[in-house]
Amino acid sequence: MAVGMQGMWRTIASLGKARTHWGLCFGRRLPSSQASYSSLWQRGNLEIPRPIVSLDKMDEIESMLLRLGTCEVPISKPFVPRQAWLESMRDYDEQHLGLVDLHPDVFGVPPRLDHLHQVVAWQRNYKRISHAHTKTRAEVRGGGRKPRPQKGTGMSRQGSIRSPIWRGGGVSHGPRGPKSYYYMLPMKIRVLGLKVALTIKHAQDDLHIIDSLDLPTADPQYMTDFVRYRHWGDSVLIVDINDQMPENIVKATETLKTIGLIPAVAINVYSMLKYQTLVLTLPTVRFLEKKLLWHDTRFTPLYPYHMPYRDIP
Amino acid sequence: MAAYMCRSFYLFTFQQRPRTCLLRAAPFAVYRTYSNANAGGFWEKFSFGKHSKEPLGTQLPEPEPPVVPMPSSPPNLSYNPPEAAELEAFLSSVVRDAYSTHTGPEDWRCQDVTSEPGRTRLLARLARELGRTVPGSQLHEMRRGDDVRRFYSIPVRDKNRLEQMATKDLPPNIKINWDYE
Numbered sequence: 001m002a003v004g005m006q007g008m009w010r011t012i013a014s015l016g017k018a019r020t021h022w023g024l025c026f027g028r029r030l031p032s033s034q035a036s037y038s039s040l041w042q043r044g045n046l047e048i049p050r051p052i053v054s055l056d057k058m059d060e061i062e063s064m065l066l067r068l069g070t071c072e073v074p075i076s077k078p079f080v081p082r083q084a085w086l087e088s089m090r091d092y093d094e095q096h097l098g099l100v101d102l103h104p105d106v107f108g109v110p111p112r113l114d115h116l117h118q119v120v121a122w123q124r125n126y127k128r129i130s131h132a133h134t135k136t137r138a139e140v141r142g143g144g145r146k147p148r149p150q151k152g153t154g155m156s157r158q159g160s161i162r163s164p165i166w167r168g169g170g171v172s173h174g175p176r177g178p179k180s181y182y183y184m185l186p187m188k189i190r191v192l193g194l195k196v197a198l199t200i201k202h203a204q205d206d207l208h209i210i211d212s213l214d215l216p217t218a219d220p221q222y223m224t225d226f227v228r229y230r231h232w233g234d235s236v237l238i239v240d241i242n243d244q245m246p247e248n249i250v251k252a253t254e255t256l257k258t259i260g261l262i263p264a265v266a267i268n269v270y271s272m273l274k275y276q277t278l279v280l281t282l283p284t285v286r287f288l289e290k291k292l293l294w295h296d297t298r299f300t301p302l303y304p305y306h307m308p309y310r311d312i313p
Numbered sequence: 314m315a316a317y318m319c320r321s322f323y324l325f326t327f328q329q330r331p332r333t334c335l336l337r338a339a340p341f342a343v344y345r346t347y348s349n350a351n352a353g354g355f356w357e358k359f360s361f362g363k364h365s366k367e368p369l370g371t372q373l374p375e376p377e378p379p380v381v382p383m384p385s386s387p388p389n390l391s392y393n394p395p396e397a398a399e400l401e402a403f404l405s406s407v408v409r410d411a412y413s414t415h416t417g418p419e420d421w422r423c424q425d426v427t428s429e430p431g432r433t434r435l436l437a438r439l440a441r442e443l444g445r446t447v448p449g450s451q452l453h454e455m456r457r458g459d460d461v462r463r464f465y466s467i468p469v470r471d472k473n474r475l476e477q478m479a480t481k482d483l484p485p486n487i488k489i490n491w492d493y494e
Contacts, residue, residue, distance in 0.1 A: 093384070
C-alpha cells in the first residue's frame with residue numbers, strides 16, 4: 001500500500017484547503033459538515049443583477065435551482081450541506097448563477113485514501129487477462145532422446161536437450177497463461193471510493209457544476225479558450241445525466257484529447273483522478289447523490305443485486 | 314606490327330557494324346507499374362528548370378479567427394485586499410443591501426449569511442466587485458459576516474518567484490530559459 005499510495009499523495013496535493021480534521025471525525029462524518037445554528041434553508045426568487053444572462057434563461061435557471069438546488073435526500077441535523085457555484089458554459093463570464101447544495105455524506109466524507117487506492121487498483125486489474133505463456137520441457141519440440149551416454153564421455157550427464165538448463169530448453173517456472181486477475185471489491189467499498197473521489201475534487205476546488213451542456217458554438221477553439229479563461233486546469237471531465245448530448249459540445253470535444261465527455265453511469269474513480277477538473281451538470285449531482293446514498297441505508301440483499309429488483313433507485 | 318595500331322584498324326575493330334533491320338516483334342507481356350517506378354528514373358533526378366525556387370514556410374494556412382473570441386486574457390488569480398477600514402465599510406454596506414437589514418454599525422459581522430436569496434446576492438456581488446470568488450471548498454464556511462470579512466482580507470499571490478522575476482526588468486546578464494532541453 002505504501003508504494004502505490006505515493007502516487008495518490010501527489011495527486012492529492014493539500015487537503016488543508018478544506019480544513020478538515022482527520023483525527024476528529026464524528027463517526028463517519030466531518031465536523032465541518034456540522035452547524036451550530038438552526039436556520040432553515042429557504043429558496044426564493046433570485047434577484048442578481050446579471051446583464052449577461054437573458055431573462056428567459058434566468059427563469060430557466062431559477063426554476064432549475066428551485067427544483068434541483070437543494071438535496072433530495074434529507075440531511076440529518078446538525079450537519080450542513082456543502083456548497084458549490086452554479087456556472088454555465090454559454091459565455092465566458094457566466095460563473096455565479098447561483099449556489100447549489102451538496103450532500104455532506106457524498107461530498108464531505110472523511111478522505112479514505114486507502115479505499116481510494118484500493119478502488120483504483122481494482123479498476124486497473126480486474127479486467128486484466130495476461131496472455132503470457134511459456135513452454136515447459138515437455139512441450140518444447142524435440143528432446144526425447146538422451147543426447148549422450150550416461151558415462152564415459154567426460155561431459156555432464158544429460159537426459160534431454162530441452163531441459164531448462166539447456167539453451168533452447170523449456171522454462172521451468174514461467175507464466176502459464178492465460179491468467180485472469182479478476183476480483184471484486186465489496187460494493188460498499190466501491191461506493192465509498194466514488195464518494196471520497198467526489199469529496200476530494202470538491203475540497204481541492206476541482207469540481208464545477210453547470211446548468212446544462214449548451215455551447216454557443218461547436219468550435220473546439222472556444223472550448224480550449226473557455227477552459228483556459230476559467231482556469232479549469234489542463235484536463236476536464238464533463239459528466240451529463242444522459243448519453244444523448246447537445247451537438248455543439250459533442251463536436252467541440254470530439255477532437256480534443258484533454259476534454260472528456262461521459263454519461264453519469266460511466267463515472268468512475270480512475271477517470272476522476274486522471275482528469276484534473278470534474279464538471280457535473282446539476283441533474284447529474286442529484287442522480288449521484290441518490291444512487292450513492294442509498295447504500296448507506298440498505299439491507300443485505302436476499303438475492304444478488306445483479307438480478308432484477310423493483311425498488312433500487 | 315605498327316600497322317595493327319593504325320587508325321584504320323582501330324576504326325574497323327571498334328566502330329559499330331551496320332545494323333540489320335529487324336522486325337519489331339510485339340511484346341509477349343506488358344509490364345504495368347502501379348508504383349511510381351518511372352518517376353524515379355536516372356534523368357528525373359535532374360530537374361531542368363521545372364521547379365522554381367520558393368522559400369519554405371510561406372504556404373502555411375493562416376489560422377482562422379475563433380468564432381467566439383475570448384474577451385481578454387484570462388483573469389488574474391492574484392488578489393490584493395483593500396485597506397481594512399475600506400473593506401469593512403464596503404462589506405457592511407453590501408451585507409445590509411443583500412439582507413435589507415437596518416441594524417447597528419457593528420451588527421453586520423454577526424449577520425447570518427446562510428439564508429437565501431441574500432447569500433447568492435451577497436457572494437456574487439463581492440465576487441464581481443472585488444475580483445475574487447469564494448471557492449467551492451470554502452463556501453460552507455461562510456456563515457456570518459465576519460467569516461466573509463476574514464476571507465476577503467487574505468491576499469492571494471498567483472505567480473511564483475520565477476514568473477515574478479520575468480515581469481520585472483532584469484539586468485542584461487540574466488536571462489530566463491523557459492524551454493526544457
